[in-house]
């Protein structure tokens with residue numbers, strides 16, 4: 001049986017298969033382990049062994065002093081467990097802990113998700129993993145005459161080499177226009193700068209020991225997500241990360257779209273609901289809306305809030321246009337969502353509004 005790693009103080013656990021490093025296995029399991037180079041040069045992945053045995057799996061140049069070694073410090077990118085182990089390391093839980101990065105990837109896939117949304121997948125070289133938190137954005141393009149666009153990453157940080165984006169059809173937005181016109185091609189290099197933004201899971205879900213955790217196991221408050229159109233991109237990243245936590249806390253997803261037939265990746269959401277007993281999917285195609293007025297947004301938020309009795313226990317994440325975000329900020333707290341229990345992101349259509357979170 002593969003050895004298990006327990007991470008303190010969070011109590012999160014994961015298995016390490018074969019010759020995988022503790023870092024790679026932890027990232028794959030959805031833990032925000034700190035790292036930089038991922039190959040033994042920077043020392044950012046330093047952790048402390050509390051119990052169990054380790055084996056070195058690669059040569060590394062970073063100098064771990066004898067005093068540090070005596071205290072149990074080691075590099076997670078360069079070691080694997082010999083036995084079940086406990087390690088102490090602070091997980092990355094806030095955007096300020098992540099360095100700015102500027103890397104080049106390659107476009108691996110372009111695929112329409114609907115008439116209005118194109119999926120773009122970018123692959124990085126293995127040595128160039130992008131560090132980010134679920135829900136964050138990056139600036140794409142700006143190299144080889146490619147125009148720039150700022151987009152939320154639609155994939156989970158557990159795969160830091162393959163990045164997904166949902167590009168909306170935006171007349172007069174050069175990147176979107178070129179992509180939908182077929183002028184941006186598979187195999188083309190693409191510059192990626194970031195990450196940016198604060199629309200990430202609350203810190204105490206990720207690392208800080210919480211009174212909500214029972215018997216040393218990792219538990220979450222119920223999570224409610226609401227997205228409009230390509231606001232589903234950061235929400236998808238958050239949900240995939242939250243699902244990797246392997247808790248049974250309820251996750252509710254509500255989706256809105258600007259046209260009745262544009263709840264793209266509807267099947268993905270339905271498959272989450274089929275696979276996870278604690279995942280509840282509510283597409284609201286009958287409430288499709290351009291979301292241009294507060295009145296319209298208020299009615300939708302009130303309708304969703306009325307479906308839940310104990311919003312005081314919830315964390316709520318809303319990604320949509322300004323009226324929806326303003327309504328959420330006014331109505332959810334009045335319906336019981338605790339102060340600091342709501343995060344919002346104004347849907348990014350080109351370059352994003354930095355006013356989030358409210």
Ligand code: FES
Pocket residue numbers: 034035036037038039040041042043044045046062075076077078
């Ligand atoms: S991540 Fe750089 S030394 Fe481990």
